[in-house]
Amino acid sequence: MNALAEALRLIITLDADLFEILWLSIRVSLVALVIAAAISLPLGTWLAITRFPGRKFCILLLNALMGMPPVVVGLLVYLLLSRSGPLGWMGLLYTPTAMIIAQVVLITPIIAALSNQVIENLHQEYSDTFYSMGITGRRAIVAYLVDARYALTTCILAGFGRAIAEVGAVIIVGGNIDHLTRVMTTAIALETSKGNLTLALALGAVLLALSLLINALVIGVREYAAKRQYA
Amino acid sequence: MNTRRSASMPNSLLPICIRDLRLNKGDRAVLAGVNLRIDEPGITVIMGSNGAGKTLLLRCLHGLTRPDQGHITLGQMGVADSRDHQAMVFQHPVLLRRTVLHNLAFAAPGLAESAPQQLLEALESVHLADRADQPARMLSGGEQQRLALARALLSQPELLLLDEATASLDPASVLVIESLVKAQSARGTKVILVSHDQGQARRLADEVVFVCAGQVAEQSPADQFFTAPVTPGAKAYLAGEILL
Numbered sequence: 001m002n003a004l005a006e007a008l009r010l011i012i013t014l015d016a017d018l019f020e021i022l023w024l025s026i027r028v029s030l031v032a033l034v035i036a037a038a039i040s041l042p043l044g045t046w047l048a049i050t051r052f053p054g055r056k057f058c059i060l061l062l063n064a065l066m067g068m069p070p071v072v073v074g075l076l077v078y079l080l081l082s083r084s085g086p087l088g089w090m091g092l093l094y095t096p097t098a099m100i101i102a103q104v105v106l107i108t109p110i111i112a113a114l115s116n117q118v119i120e121n122l123h124q125e126y127s128d129t130f131y132s133m134g135i136t137g138r139r140a141i142v143a144y145l146v147d148a149r150y151a152l153t154t155c156i157l158a159g160f161g162r163a164i165a166e167v168g169a170v171i172i173v174g175g176n177i178d179h180l181t182r183v184m185t186t187a188i189a190l191e192t193s194k195g196n197l198t199l200a201l202a203l204g205a206v207l208l209a210l211s212l213l214i215n216a217l218v219i220g221v222r223e224y225a226a227k228r229q230y231a
Numbered sequence: 232m233n234t235r236r237s238a239s240m241p242n243s244l245l246p247i248c249i250r251d252l253r254l255n256k257g258d259r260a261v262l263a264g265v266n267l268r269i270d271e272p273g274i275t276v277i278m279g280s281n282g283a284g285k286t287l288l289l290r291c292l293h294g295l296t297r298p299d300q301g302h303i304t305l306g307q308m309g310v311a312d313s314r315d316h317q318a319m320v321f322q323h324p325v326l327l328r329r330t331v332l333h334n335l336a337f338a339a340p341g342l343a344e345s346a347p348q349q350l351l352e353a354l355e356s357v358h359l360a361d362r363a364d365q366p367a368r369m370l371s372g373g374e375q376q377r378l379a380l381a382r383a384l385l386s387q388p389e390l391l392l393l394d395e396a397t398a399s400l401d402p403a404s405v406l407v408i409e410s411l412v413k414a415q416s417a418r419g420t421k422v423i424l425v426s427h428d429q430g431q432a433r434r435l436a437d438e439v440v441f442v443c444a445g446q447v448a449e450q451s452p453a454d455q456f457f458t459a460p461v462t463p464g465a466k467a468y469l470a471g472e473i474l475l
Binding site: 132149 | 293294295318321327369383386
């Protein structure tokens with residue numbers, strides 16, 4: 001009970017350590033999300049509307065990568081960025097940039113696979129009309145992205161939820177260094193192992209609140225879209 | 232709404248020649264050697280019972296369905312080359328998840344920038360000017376179809392294809408659509424319309440093509456078709472008998 005009360009106090013008093021960790025978590029996940037969305041939305045759309053040999057295999061691969069264990073992603077990015085790795089010369093290991101890279105690798109397939117399904121459904125509905133109107137190529141991709149904006153927002157929020165709650169990959173490539181690469185999830189893992197439940201609980205509460213907020217946003221976006229027949 | 236085309240302009244997609252068009256679905260020949268030549272401008276109504284091949288014939292003309300065999304020429308062009316000169320309105324209109332006005336702007340981005348007033352005029356022509364800012368998919372079925380027609384006409388097509396575009400619509404919407412189709416035809420656009428509605432065919436058609444079992448059974452001027460149909464299939468169809 002004491003730990004819970006103390007955790008609440010940390011949140012209410014805007015504890016500097018707590019909010020430093022919180023801010024870094026959000027910053028890393030948001031940057032990763034923007035990069036992942038910029039890659040995955042056009043990729044998912046392109047895979048949905050084009051036909052080429054091996055397309056089904058690409059979609060299968062994308063779906064399989066959705067379930068890739070975060071520690072494996074962490075390991076792969078670690079090997080890439082470690083001193084002896086191909087990108088070791090950049091000196092990115094144990095920096096927020098490394099954590100962003102790991103999260104991008106982790107959530108790009110998720111957003112791409114989900115958006116692919118959304119656009120695939122839309123394509124079935126629109127393809128005859130777009131053909132008739134002569135809408136092809138980049139113009140078609142942009143049109144699909146615009147028209148699926150609300151459904152895609154929920155895909156993006158799902159990606160953000162995955163990124164912000166992720167621990168395995170960021171702890172490997174970030175190293176959980178205090179004031180540098182410590183984010184909510186890695187801090188919770190560390191503080192719990194140290195027996196410092198106060199900070200762990202406070203961070204857990206914030207993480208839970210963020211998760212609730214994301215889900216509320218998803219529901220809100222869906223309802224707004226359905227009300228205006230934009231779903 | 233459409234000022235570029237006029238009746239005096241020659242229609243480069245005429246004559247429309249369809250030769251030995253065949254298409255199988257599984258073991259069934261849904262188009263079983265269609266031969267058809269359309270020389271005259273005006274409105275051609277394709278009639279026939281369900282499954283006769285009317286819609287598929289229209290889709291082949293528009294390039295949406297590729298036949299297994301046969302040739303289609305429109306004037307001097309093949310189907311692919313003529314696509315920019317054609318527009319099609321489907322039985323179930325597919326509108327973008329945007330406002331009414333944005334649906335038109337998407338179809339004619341150049342016009343939206345250079346002459347946005349023309350988009351509003353297009354909406355006025357289908358009695359939807361007051362709905363410009365509403366989500367298009369919140370319109371009624373008739374209003375959606377009117378918007379789909381306005382969108383199709385923005386491209387100023389030489390060939391307008393309508394696939395049962397007024398099926399299940401309210402009389403007011405049917406009236407608006409028929410008026411627009413007639414006006415467009417008067418401007419020199421060739422209109423080919425698939426319809427089950429004999430009343431509509433009598434009101435609109437200059438020529439009727441009767442399709443039966445994947446073939447053209449009869450092609451004649453509308454007056455002649457409705458007063459003295461030649462084939463037993465057409466006689467039975469006009470008499471309201473059920474054709475299998």
